[in-house]
Amino acid sequence: MSGDSSKDSSDKEYVRLVSSDGFEYSILRSAAAVSGTLRGMLSQSSNFVEAKQNRVVLPNISGVLLEKVCEYLYYNLKHQNNPGNIPEFDVPPEMALELLVASDFLDV
Amino acid sequence: MSRNAGGSRVRGPNSALTEFLRERGIVANAIRHRYEETLQQQATASSDTVVTISGSSATSRSRSREVETTVASSTRSKKRTKKKHADSDDEGELLARMTRPKPGQIDFCAECQCRFTVTAYSKPARDGNGLLCHSCGSKYAQEEKQQKKTQISSRRRKKSIAAALLDKQEFSVPKLQDLCIKVIAKYIEDVEILGDIGDFNMEKIARILSRNRSLKDNTLKLFLNPSIKRLHFWDCSNLSSDSLELIASYCPLLESLTLSMCGQLTDKVIDYYSTNLRNLHSLTINGGFLITSGCWVRFFDTVGSQLVRFSLANTLRFNRESLQALVRNCSATLEELSLSRVGSLKTEDIPLLLQLPELTALELSYMRDAITDDDVIGLLRVIGPRLVTLNLDDSGDLTDKFLLEGVRPYCGRLQNLSLALCDGFTDAGVRDVFRDWEFNDGLINANFSRCTNVGDEAIQALIDHSAKTLVILNLNSVYKLTSATFQLLASSDCEFLSQLDFGFVHCVGDEEIEVLTERCKSLQLIEAYGNIRITELAKVKRGVKVLGRQSDSL
Numbered sequence: 247m248s249g250d251s252s253k254d255s256s257d258k259e260y261v262r263l264v265s266s267d268g269f270e271y272s273i274l275r276s277a278a279a280v281s282g283t284l285r286g287m288l289s290q291s292s293n294f295v296e297a298k299q300n301r302v303v304l305p306n307i308s309g310v311l312l313e314k315v316c317e318y319l320y321y322n323l324k325h326q327n328n329p330g331n332i333p334e335f336d337v338p339p340e341m342a343l344e345l346l347v348a349s350d351f352l353d354v
Numbered sequence: 355m356s357r358n359a360g361g362s363r364v365r366g367p368n369s370a371l372t373e374f375l376r377e378r379g380i381v382a383n384a385i386r387h388r389y390e391e392t393l394q395q396q397a398t399a400s401s402d403t404v405v406t407i408s409g410s411s412a413t414s415r416s417r418s419r420e421v422e423t424t425v426a427s428s429t430r431s432k433k434r435t436k437k438k439h440a441d442s443d444d445e446g447e448l449l450a451r452m453t454r455p456k457p458g459q460i461d462f463c464a465e466c467q468c469r470f471t472v473t474a475y476s477k478p479a480r481d482g483n484g485l486l487c488h489s490c491g492s493k494y495a496q497e498e499k500q501q502k503k504t505q506i507s508s509r510r511r512k513k514s515i516a517a518a519l520l521d522k523q524e525f526s527v528p529k530l531q532d533l534c535i536k537v538i539a540k541y542i543e544d545v546e547i548l549g550d551i552g553d554f555n556m557e558k559i560a561r562i563l564s565r566n567r568s569l570k571d572n573t574l575k576l577f578l579n580p581s582i583k584r585l586h587f588w589d590c591s592n593l594s595s596d597s598l599e600l601i602a603s604y605c606p607l608l609e610s611l612t613l614s615m616c617g618q619l620t621d622k623v624i625d626y627y628s629t630n631l632r633n634l635h636s637l638t639i640n641g642g643f644l645i646t647s648g649c650w651v652r653f654f655d656t657v658g659s660q661l662v663r664f665s666l667a668n669t670l671r672f673n674r675e676s677l678q679a680l681v682r683n684c685s686a687t688l689e690e691l692s693l694s695r696v697g698s699l700k701t702e703d704i705p706l707l708l709q710l711p712e713l714t715a716l717e718l719s720y721m722r723d724a725i726t727d728d729d730v731i732g733l734l735r736v737i738g739p740r741l742v743t744l745n746l747d748d749s750g751d752l753t754d755k756f757l758l759e760g761v762r763p764y765c766g767r768l769q770n771l772s773l774a775l776c777d778g779f780t781d782a783g784v785r786d787v788f789r790d791w792e793f794n795d796g797l798i799n800a801n802f803s804r805c806t807n808v809g810d811e812a813i814q815a816l817i818d819h820s821a822k823t824l825v826i827l828n829l830n831s832v833y834k835l836t837s838a839t840f841q842l843l844a845s846s847d848c849e850f851l852s853q854l855d856f857g858f859v860h861c862v863g864d865e866e867i868e869v870l871t872e873r874c875k876s877l878q879l880i881e882a883y884g885n886i887r888i889t890e891l892a893k894v895k896r897g898v899k900v901l902g903r904q905s906d907s908l
Contacts, residue, residue: 339541346534350562
């Protein structure tokens, strides 16, 4: 039961994602890191303004889509360690096309 | 003096003393242990003889001594802490159980020191030196449960991964992209549900599906729409020939069709296209190697008269006959012709192209049978004046003669010139083409990659000639260039230059790249693979992408 304190503090850290219509979603940093694009943007070793402010603006993704993306990020985070037997993630067909474009952008 | 860290087998030279000791098996640690043991024994010899055994760290040596002397020292065995917890656990526990107070007897709790009656369920203390009363024991119950849980779940996970590997299944959480594609494929019939998202987004999605290699028979229908005129599929490797036929039946109004990596394309499909696609004027096929020459002949005989653009790559079955049919039928309309890696064509087939007077763009790249000067010069004499684009990549047999007698006199309208991998040119030859070449207004796109004999004079002449018009310049592997050329490039006011490739040109360093990004206002992309003199210190202007710096990955 190792309690790595540095890991704990970064687990508790939240980052913010802003959609095109101004909705802000606060999610765990570790959840955001599931997305390759976000991980790069928020990487502390880069000089990006997103990393300094812990806030990523996504002007090409709407609020509804971004919410679904955040839902998926948590779903992925939660089931990372037990991929054999996990519940299905529901994607409503009306969103599917736009969600595909968004998820391709976010590399997720 | 340092011990081998990390178990490395590398041994350097040692002194005679070290070698002697090692041979005899004399180890300093062993000596220290033995000394400490004797000290302990003396210290505890007179104390009480209650046997306590530290279960978790007992080793065989200490155990045997305990049995003999019935005096144990937990500190001693702690010093010898090694792995093999499990083994010693079992055996240590066995010994501990033998010497523990039996159920029913009274004992003192190792933690809270209260008197309690030993039962069969009394837990041993953490450090093994006694038993815990009920309340102290239950404190740790929660912890133990958690430990067990994680053990079980990790064991289960390993099992599921192993099983999945055997079944060749995926064992990671599915990506969101894949989930979306699955849903899209499921609802493909139902256009109302998916909604209309416009041509531009459709093309984007086609690209994404190609990148994910998900363009399959069941996702193809998503893109087929009776009204569309342009269709570009970059990866058709998963499309069967029946699906490819579907394209023509669903989209009879197609005017422009691009199919890359279409290995499953057969004669039947091409025949169907030629009859069904009445409006087709632009066709690009890359990798359709199953199409026979005869089929191409039939295709041109039917569709040839309306073709404006035709591009073919990577097939061995397009030969002189096919080219003849093309030329015969398309002479009035064909404007752009591209034949790349078409292995069956020979240099003597080139004169056939003389019958295509409308050509403005010509590509004959990577021909297996290398093109000769005379054949191309003969061609340029007739079609040169109209040519805007000329690509003769990998034509190593071409020499300066082609440049001076073919390009210079005839290619007045040329804007895009690609002569990559043509190492038959000399510095002087290329220089002489561009020096005072008033006949030509300036190149937009120039590619001299891997023309290894080209040097300063040539490229400087090119810069003098085309500085005002150049947008894309590729000088990859033109290693003879010196810094002077790049200084000239920077000072020549190349206001439109946006893509520059000078990979493996050793002279380029931080200085040159800084002055280039400073002076060339439109520069967007620099490819600098293999330029060891460019470091991360180079001050590159904002907005300019530099690819391939060694420091980027170190």
